Each structure stands twice: as structure tokens, then as C-alpha cells.
Amino acid sequence: MSKEIKIRKGANIKLKGAAEKLYTNPANVSEIVLKPGDFPTLIPKLIAKVGDKVKAGTPLFFDKENDKIKFTSPISGEVTEINRAEKRRIVEIKVKADGQNSFESFKQADPSSLSKEEVLENLLKSGVWPLIRQRPYDVIANPNDKPKAIHITALDTAPLAPDYGFIVHGQAEIFQLGLNALAKLTEGKVHLNVNGNDNPDEVFTNAKNVQINRVSGPHPAGNVGIQAHHIDPVNKGEVIWTLRALDVLTIGRLFKEGKYDASRTVAFVGSKVKSPKYVRTVLGANISDIINGNVEEGGRYISGNPLTGTQISENGHLGYYDYQLSVIPEGGNNQFFGWIAPGFDKFSLSRTFFSWLTPNKEYDLNTNMNGEERAFVMTGEYEKVFPMDIYPVYLLKAMITEDIDNMEKLGVYEVAPEDFALCEYGCTSKIETQKVVREALNLVKKECS
Numbered sequence: 001m002s003k004e005i006k007i008r009k010g011a012n013i014k015l016k017g018a019a020e021k022l023y024t025n026p027a028n029v030s031e032i033v034l035k036p037g038d039f040p041t042l043i044p045k046l047i048a049k050v051g052d053k054v055k056a057g058t059p060l061f062f063d064k065e066n067d068k069i070k071f072t073s074p075i076s077g078e079v080t081e082i083n084r085a086e087k088r089r090i091v092e093i094k095v096k097a098d099g100q101n102s103f104e105s106f107k108q109a110d111p112s113s114l115s116k117e118e119v120l121e122n123l124l125k126s127g128v129w130p131l132i133r134q135r136p137y138d139v140i141a142n143p144n145d146k147p148k149a150i151h152i153t154a155l156d157t158a159p160l161a162p163d164y165g166f167i168v169h170g171q172a173e174i175f176q177l178g179l180n181a182l183a184k185l186t187e188g189k190v191h192l193n194v195n196g197n198d199n200p201d202e203v204f205t206n207a208k209n210v211q212i213n214r215v216s217g218p219h220p221a222g223n224v225g226i227q228a229h230h231i232d233p234v235n236k237g238e239v240i241w242t243l244r245a246l247d248v249l250t251i252g253r254l255f256k257e258g259k260y261d262a263s264r265t266v267a268f269v270g271s272k273v274k275s276p277k278y279v280r281t282v283l284g285a286n287i288s289d290i291i292n293g294n295v296e297e298g299g300r301y302i303s304g305n306p307l308t309g310t311q312i313s314e315n316g317h318l319g320y321y322d323y324q325l326s327v328i329p330e331g332g333n334n335q336f337f338g339w340i341a342p343g344f345d346k347f348s349l350s351r352t353f354f355s356w357l358t359p360n361k362e363y364d365l366n367t368n369m370n371g372e373e374r375a376f377v378m379t380g381e382y383e384k385v386f387p388m389d390i391y392p393v394y395l396l397k398a399m400i401t402e403d404i405d406n407m408e409k410l411g412v413y414e415v416a417p418e419d420f421a422l423c424e425y426g427c428t429s430k431i432e433t434q435k436v437v438r439e440a441l442n443l444v445k446k447e448c449s
Contacts, residue, residue, distance in 0.1 A: 001023060001162050004196065005230045007217025009387040011349055013159045015306065015328070016271040016362045021166050023265075024277045027292070031096045032074050032284035034060060039130060040139050043444055044071070044090050052079045057104030057126055057260035060093050068143055071428040072076035072127025074262030074283045076102040108258030109114030111181035119184045123251070126260045130320070131247040135234050136413035137227060137445045144172050147241040149188040149232055152179075154245040155195040155215065156203050158305035158421075162267035162278070162323050164294045165201030171249060172203045192225045192245070204245070206412055220387065225416050229388050246323055266290065266318065270306075270327035271364045272299030279325075281318070287325055288315050299327040300367050307421040308434065331368030349385060349426035356441070373430045376400075385422040388414065392423055396433060399440035404447060 036044040043064040048054060054073045063069040073095050081094040107114075107122045114122075120143055123129045134141040141147070154164050169173055183190050189211045196216030207214065213231055220226050224242040234240055245262065253261040258382065262283040269276045274294050277382040281290055302309035302318040306326050310319055318325065342386060347363045382392040390411040398406035417434035424433040 002211060003213045005193075005213060005217075005221075005227065006196070006219040007215065007216045007226065007230075007387045009383075010157075010220055010385050011426075012157065013307075013347060013365075013425070014220045014360070014362045015159045016364045017269050017273055017276050017326075017328075019162065019267040019269045019276045021163065024268075024279050026146045026280040027289045029075060029097050029282045029285050029287055031077070031080070031094055031286050032282060033095075034071060034074075034093045034284055035317070036061070036090050036093075038050075038069075038320040040438060041137070041445055042140070042380075043143070043243075046082065046090065048073075048079045048082075050079055050082055050155055053077075053098075054079060054095060055104045056262065057106065059127065060095075063140070066142065066144075068124050069129055070124060070127050071130060072104075072260055073160070073424070074260070076100050077100070078291070079113050085210070088286065100262050100353075103259035103261075106254060106258050106260065109191075109255060111177060111184055111255050112327050114184065116184045116202065119181050122254065122371075126254055126261060128251055128254050131250060132241050132243050133241060135416070137441050137449070138225075138416035139445065142239075145239045145241075147186045147188065147239045149228075150182050150186050150190045150241045150243075151224050151228045151231070152182070152192050152210070152243055152248060153222055153224040153227060154192060154200065154243055155197075155222045156244075156305075156323075157219035158307055158324075159219075160265070160269040160276075160324065160326055160403035161222070161305055162219070162246075162265070165195070165204065166212050167201045167246060167323075168201075168249060168279070169267045172178065172206065174249055174252035174256055175203050176207060176209075176252070177255045178248035178250070179207055179209050179224075181251050181255055182243075182248070189226075192229055193224070193231070197221075217387070220419060220422060222224065223418055223445075225414060225419050226387055229414055236408060236413060261424065262436075264323060266322075267324045268294070269324065270299065270302075272296045272327040272329060283318065285318050286315065287312065287318060290293060290325060295327050298330055300330045302326040302328070306365075307425060308418045311405045329364065329366035331366040333366075333368070349381065359444065368429060371430050373432075375427075376429045376431055379420055381426045381428060381429050382423040385426060388419070392420070396420075396423075396431070396436060399436050402440070402443060404444055407440060407444060411439065416441075 007102035013149040077098040083092040132141040192210040304322040395410040422432040
């Protein structure tokens with residue numbers, strides 16, 4: 001039975017530079033990079049070597065702990081670089097495009113007519129599987145698990161986030177094929193969580209084989225972990241799988257066309273972007289192909305949204321899970337006695353500045369932290385923006401002290417770093433909460449799984 005979820009806690013940070021609902025010409029993809037660092041706890045084992053010719057769907061490396069999980073090339077071309085860091089840790093595998101756009105062949109069928117094992121094999125062999133993640137630990141799903149449910153989020157409430165409904169519009173058949181594949185993977189329900197703040201696209205409302213839930217409220221209402229917490233929480237010993245509606249399109253295209261089509265639509269946004277729009281490109285693409293002279297000087301490039309994304313260079317590459325490229329003003333300019341100014345042009349989760357009098361105003365915020373890390377004090381700020389039935393400060397402190405017993409009691413199995421992004425933004429103590437959560441999840445996985 002469908003559910004109506006209303007998130008009360010949280011905050012929408014309205015930044016200038018949202019994408020106009022128009023597509024620019026498709027970006028020419030000159031090269032792509034896959035970064036094993038995008039997959040927490042993964043130990044990559046190389047298959048390809050420099051000089052190899054590959055097609056889209058050709059395996060480049062696999063997970064050393066589970067060799068069924070393969071990572072394949074999103075484009076056809078030549079492997080030109082394998083870059084390593086300390087202790088020969090692999091950080092990048094670069095593939096230069098050949099312009100031929102050739103693909104490996106995989107099974108082409110309606111997943112409803114296939115067995116669970118056949119669906120699994122197709123997802124794993126093609127390299128599409130890493131799009132599916134799991135709770136607990138927020139890592140790539142283990143195909144040997146039996147998830148009690150699969151949650152798909154069809155909305156993103158982060159600053160300047162893409163409109164999922166706009167991107168999937170007109171792709172109902174492909175989207176439904178993806179849902180049919182996911183329905184084969186669990187004996188429980190597949191939840192499609194749509195936007196309750198607005199009218200969701202008909203591709204979502206007409207979806208079958210799923211339970212459609214409407215989720216409304218401020219950010220982080222779009223986080224799939226927040227949605228799962230209010231619909232069907234994860235308890236110790238249970239596993240759920242999660243993904244975004246845009247990833248379902250990739251799964252659907254695999255079964256419709258029998259190939260790994262890693263193309264994706266990215267929201268190119270931020271106040272430093274001259275003309276923010278949607279761009280069709282490919283997973284892992286070099287962002288210089290996207291920028292194409294459309295950015296003003298003095299911006300910071302972020303793969304993802306400004307709260308959870310990763311800083312990259314103007315010649316960097318999109319992250320594996322990112323559907324957004326943000327460019328916002330670089331900080332570093334200290335303001336003399338800035339704390340005493342009225343701050344009409346500044347945004348605050350508290351009422352430190354008078355900006356709270358204009359809640360619908362858009363801001364041109366930079367990357368200044370306005371302070372440095374200090375003693376971790378209890379101010380009640382986290383609780384205002386953390387919409388889970390969890391004590392976030394107590395959980396953070398258990399994570400910092402590596403107290404696994406208390407972490408379990410306080411709900412570590414339900415959370416991911418992105419759920420703490422607003423806490424980090426508003427933290428008086430300037431604690432890097434997302435980093436703390438990621439390291440704690442890695443520790444709990446190592447000790448308890």
C-alpha cells in the first residue's frame with residue numbers, strides 16, 4: 001500500500017544557477033575515467049592494461065572480494081593510462097574514445113520473462129551492477145544477499161539538483177523494463193519514492209510492479225536513506241538495496257538494447273555557469289568537454305552537488321554516481337568583522353543573519369567555511385535538520401570514538417554520509433561529519449560483516 005511521507009526537519013538551500021529545462025548539444029566525449037575511489041571499501045583487481053582496445057561493456061577491473069562484480073568501460077576506445085598512488089593503489093583508469101561507439105553484446109529480453117539468476121548475470125557481466133547500493137554500509141550491493149526491499153528515489157532535493165522527472169520524461173518503456181529487472185531481485189517490495197512536493201512525471205505515476213510512495217518536505221527528503229527510514233527501516237541483520245530513478249534507465253536500456261549504454265544527462269549548474277542547462281554525456285566524462293567556454297573565472301568545480309560532491313579540476317572527470325556538475329564561487333576571502341555584519345546576502349540555518357526574513361531568496365554562496373574545527377559541543381543544530389528517529393550527535397560521538405556497540409544501538413546501519421551533509425553545513429564546531437560517517441561505516445563493515 002502506497003505511503004505519504006512528510007519530512008518536517010531539514011532545509012532547502014536555494015543557490016543561484018539552477019539549470020534551465022533545456023538541453024544543450026550533446027557533449028563530445030574525448031575520454032572517460034573510472035575511479036575505484038568512488039566505491040568505498042572496494043579493492044580493485046585489474047583486468048585491462050595500457051594499450052588494450054576496448055568496447056563499451058568490456059571489463060576493466062573487478063572487486064577482489066567478489067569477482068562477480070565487474071566494472072566495464074562506458075565507451076569504446078583505448079586504455080591510455082592507469083594511475084596509481086601510494087602502495088600502488090589504483091586511483092584512475094583512463095580510456096580514450098575512438099569515436100566508433102562499439103558495444104559488447106549482452107542478453108536482450110524483457111526481464112519479466114527471465115529468471116532471477118539470468119537477470120543477475122546480465123547486470124553483473126555488463127558492469128551495470130555497481131549502480132545498485134545497499135544499506136547497511138552504503139556500498140555496492142552484494143549480489144549474494146536477499147534484500148528485504150529495494151528503494152528507488154525519484155527526487156533529488158539537494159542544492160541545484162537535477163529534475164529527475166524532466167530527464168526521464170518520454171522514456172516510460174525503458175524505465176519500466178528497469179523496474180521489471182529490479183522486481184526479480186527481491187522477494188519483498190520495490191519502492192518507487194516520488195516527489196510529493198509537486199506533480200511527478202507520468203513515467204513515475206504510471207509505473208507498474210512497484211509500490212509508489214509520495215515524499216514531501218525540505219532537503220534531505222530526496223535522500224533514499226531518509227525515505228527508507230520512514231517507509232521500512234533497516235534493522236540489524238537486514239539488507240535493503242537502493243538506487244536512483246536515473247540509474248533505472250541504464251538498467252532498462254541494457255535489457256532493451258542488449259548493450260551497456262552509459263550515457264547520462266547531467267545538470268550543469270551554479271552561479272559561475274553562464275548558461276546553466278542539461279547536458280547529455282557519458283559516465284566518467286572529462287568535464288572540459290562539457291564546460292566548452294560556458295564558465296566564468298574564479299569558480300570551484302564540483303562533481304555532484306555543493307553539499308556532498310567532490311572537488312575536481314577544470315580538466316577533471318565526473319564521478320561514477322554523479323548526475324550534476326556544479327561550479328560555484330571559490331572562497332578564501334576573509335571578511336573583516338564579518339560576524340557583526342547584518343548578512344542580508346548570507347544564508348544561515350540558524351538566525352545568525354537577517355536572511356531568514358527572505359526565505360525564498362536565492363544566494364550566491366562561495367566555499368568559505370567561516371571558521372575552523374573546534375571543540376565538539378552540543379548546540380541542537382543537528383537535530384533541526386536530521387529527519388531520522390536517531391540521535392545524530394550521540395551517533396557521531398560513538399563514531400569518533402569507534403564504539404561499535406553504541407553505533408549499533410544508535411542506528412549506524414541506516415545512515416550514509418549524505419544524510420549528514422546538512423549537519424556538516426550548519427555545524428558550529430566545523431566537524432567534517434560526512435568523513436566521520438564514511439570512516440565509521442568502513443570500520444563497522446570490516447568488523448561486523
